[in-house]
Amino acid sequence: MSHNDCIFCKILDGEIPSAKVYEDDHVYAFLDISQVTKGHTLIIPKTHTKNIYETPPEVAKELFARVPKIAGAIKEVYQPIGMNLLNNNEEPADQSVFHLHIHLIPRYGDGDGFSSNWTTHTNDYSSEDLQQIAKDINSTIDS
Ligand code: 5GP
Numbered sequence: 255m256s257h258n259d260c261i262f263c264k265i266l267d268g269e270i271p272s273a274k275v276y277e278d279d280h281v282y283a284f285l286d287i288s289q290v291t292k293g294h295t296l297i298i299p300k301t302h303t304k305n306i307y308e309t310p311p312e313v314a315k316e317l318f319a320r321v322p323k324i325a326g327a328i329k330e331v332y333q334p335i336g337m338n339l340l341n342n343n344e345e346p347a348d349q350s351v352f353h354l355h356i357h358l359i360p361r362y363g364d365g366d367g368f369s370s371n372w373t374t375h376t377n378d379y380s381s382e383d384l385q386q387i388a389k390d391i392n393s394t395i396d397s
């Protein structure tokens with residue numbers, strides 16, 4: 255389903271040109287217009303869905319199922335030494351286009367242009383804290 259004023263739906267409809275990397279019935283993959291590193295690719299579902307919260311499991315399944323082969327192709331062509339997958343949801347988390355997408359960002363070493371800066375990635379939580387947090391989240395997951 256195409257969505258008014260969605261840039262990525264316009265790309266799917268061919269209204270906005272893009273550099274296609276891959277396409278099938280479920281997904282479309284194309285180069286990010288602002289390449290963080292060479293080969294930086296976005297993969298999107300053909301169904302408009304705003305972000306991960308609004309994504310039906312079936313759409314998520316088909317989307318992620320294509321990621322390994324696209325990542326593998328980028329690896330084969332440009333021989334990056336690593337690859338980051340990134341999915342931003344909502345503006346405070348840097349989502350700027352509100353059509354679900356996964357970034358595939360090949361990594362070429364220090365200073366390649368990408369970094370994730372986890373300044374609070376410490377062990378401040380006790381194991382009891384961690385058990386409680388896990389329980390809070392688990393108890394709200396529909397089974
Ligand atoms: P977000 O910030 O939502 O995670 O990522 C959106 C990405 O879409 C950005 O990295 C941005 O460069 C890319 N983008 C925005 N508009 C266009 C466009 O018209 N064409 C392409 N190929 N990429 C776009």
Ligand code: ZN
Binds near residue numbers: 257
């Ligand atoms: Zn859309």
